[in-house]
Amino acid sequence: MRTSYDVIIKPIVTxxxxxxxxxxxxxxxxxxxxxxxxxxxxxxxxxxxxxxKVNTLNVKGKLKRQGRTQGYTRSWKKAIVKLTADSKTIEFFEGM
Known part of the structure; x- marks a missing residue:
């Protein structure tokens, strides 16, 4: 059984x-x-x-080369979460 902390891996700060x-x-x-x-x-x-609202998208791994060898970076899933107007903000993103 998954917990909430298993579902969210990390925030994306770009x-x-x-x-x-x-x-x-x-x-x-x-x-x-x-x-x-x-x-x-x-x-x-x-x-x-x-x-x-929750929007999700799958991010495919990119092709990377190191000399003669090549491979792909890992694929991952991104979620963009929109909060309601009366909800408080997430404090983690406030200090950035």
């Missing part, structure tokens, strides 16, 4: 994701086989907020 925090959208790397309802419950439980 320039684009930090610009979206003004629209109450927060970006996380999540478990590859987690669905939208599991992500919604995990974010609400861990951060104590109300989630309005």
């Amino acid at each position: 320039e684009n994701s930090m610009l979206q925090t003004s629209d109450r959208k927060y970006t996380f790397e999540v478990l590859k086989n987690a669905n939208k309802t599991e992500i919604r419950k995990a974010v609400e439980e861990v951060f104590g907020v109300k989630v309005e």
Whole structure:
């Protein structure tokens, strides 16, 4: 059985994701086989907020070469979570 802390792997802190925090959208790397309802419950439980909408996308690994050998970086899943208007913000992203 998965807990909420297993579903959310880490927050994604990039320039684009930090610009979206003004629209109450927060970006996380999540478990590859987690669905939208599991992500919604995990974010609400861990951060104590109300989630309005969850968008997910699968990020494919990129082809990388090192001399003669080549391989792919790992594939992962990204979730963009939008909070309701009456919900509080996530404090982790406030100091960035």
